[in-house]
Amino acid sequence: MLIKKAARIASSEITDEKHWKQRRQFLKSFALVAGGVLSPSILLADEAEKLPAAMPHIKHTDYGKGLKTTAYKDIRAYNNFYEFGTRKEDPARYAQDFITRPWTIKVSGECEAAGEIGMEDILSQITQQERIYRFRCVEGWAMVVHWNGFSLSELLKRFKPTSKAKYVAFETLYDPKQMPGQKRRVLDWPYREGLRIDEAMHPLTMMVTGIYGRLLPNQNGAPLRLIIPWKYGFKSIKSIVSIQFTETQPVATWNQQVAKEYGFYANVNPQVDHPRWSQAYHRNIGEGIFSRKQKTEMFNGYADEVAHLYSGMDLKKYF
Numbered sequence: 001m002l003i004k005k006a007a008r009i010a011s012s013e014i015t016d017e018k019h020w021k022q023r024r025q026f027l028k029s030f031a032l033v034a035g036g037v038l039s040p041s042i043l044l045a046d047e048a049e050k051l052p053a054a055m056p057h058i059k060h061t062d063y064g065k066g067l068k069t070t071a072y073k074d075i076r077a078y079n080n081f082y083e084f085g086t087r088k089e090d091p092a093r094y095a096q097d098f099i100t101r102p103w104t105i106k107v108s109g110e111c112e113a114a115g116e117i118g119m120e121d122i123l124s125q126i127t128q129q130e131r132i133y134r135f136r137c138v139e140g141w142a143m144v145v146h147w148n149g150f151s152l153s154e155l156l157k158r159f160k161p162t163s164k165a166k167y168v169a170f171e172t173l174y175d176p177k178q179m180p181g182q183k184r185r186v187l188d189w190p191y192r193e194g195l196r197i198d199e200a201m202h203p204l205t206m207m208v209t210g211i212y213g214r215l216l217p218n219q220n221g222a223p224l225r226l227i228i229p230w231k232y233g234f235k236s237i238k239s240i241v242s243i244q245f246t247e248t249q250p251v252a253t254w255n256q257q258v259a260k261e262y263g264f265y266a267n268v269n270p271q272v273d274h275p276r277w278s279q280a281y282h283r284n285i286g287e288g289i290f291s292r293k294q295k296t297e298m299f300n301g302y303a304d305e306v307a308h309l310y311s312g313m314d315l316k317k318y319f
């Protein structure tokens with residue numbers, strides 16, 4: 001099973017590399033025509049060939065099997081990671097030299113066993129799985145990805161949260177020397193997010209360490225980031241260095257920034273529009289801006305698994 005999968009990924013990457021080479025060839029000739037100005041897309045095409053290392057060992061699951069997945073190269077070329085710039089192509093360019101080892105996550109707050117855990121221990125002590133999830137950004141683009149990682153609950157339980165732990169707060173690394181976007185006050189750094197404890201403990205909530213059988217590309221949030229498939233993308237915080245159990249609702253960056261537009265819950269909900277645009281449809285990245293719009297489903301298609309978490313709540317109020 002595993003060997004077969006590795007072979008499949010390897011062959012698709014060979015195809016990708018061939019495409020990049022052809023594209024680079026094309027772009028080079030274009031650059032000549034354009035007077036030798038080095039186009040940013042040429043740099044991107046070159047950098048895209050530096051692939052992250054293979055994941056240590058992955059336990060295959062059938063979760064999400066049958067969904068049409070987004071190409072690996074598209075997932076690494078179109079990102080939101082404001083620490084490396086606000087344009088979609090910035091993270092792929094400016095996160096290439098980001099240092100992700102050694103990496104430690106500090107766990108604190110309402111728990112009996114506060115402490116730290118290193119990235120290598122996370123990779124060697126916790127079984128890494130593969131699951132296919134849909135992922136949708138609040139801006140209306142989406143993708144379907146082979147995520148590698150584990151249920152966040154597996155990590156949280158080790159630190160023995162107490163009954164006072166009602167929420168979990170997360171923080172991204174703050175290091176303006178490495179993260180040029182943090183030199184500008186576009187957001188109140190570090191990027192922060194939070195979940196209610198039952199959302200954090202839900203088996204679907206995933207701590208992601210890789211995609212498509214390789215360690216996470218820097219631009220996608222290396223060395224580890226959250227993926228909460230039924231929530232808008234901004235909840236899925238990247239490059240996490242701190243986890244804190246709290247009794248009260250923690251600050252979440254986009255909610256703090258523009259509370260009227262980005263709620264704390266941020267559940268994907270086609271019936272509750274963003275104040276400036278509809279949330280009823282989305283487009284998959286890699287299919288082009290003229291591709292057919294897809295109908296967005298309640299909780300991004302995960303209602304059967306997560307709707308009970310919000311029973312009795314007015315989702316227009318708690319958006």
Ligand SMILES: Nc1nc2c(c(=O)[nH]1)N[C@H]1C(S)=C(S)[C@@H](COP(=O)(O)O)O[C@H]1N2
Nearest residue numbers: 079080081082137172191233234236237238
């Ligand atoms: N630290 C941090 N995490 C972040 C962001 C960010 O700017 N900084 N952007 C969020 C948003 S808006 C989205 S849509 C996803 C994008 O993930 P991707 O680039 O892997 O597709 O990351 C989320 N996590």
Ligand SMILES: [Mo]
Nearest residue numbers: 137138233234
């Ligand atoms: Mo997003």
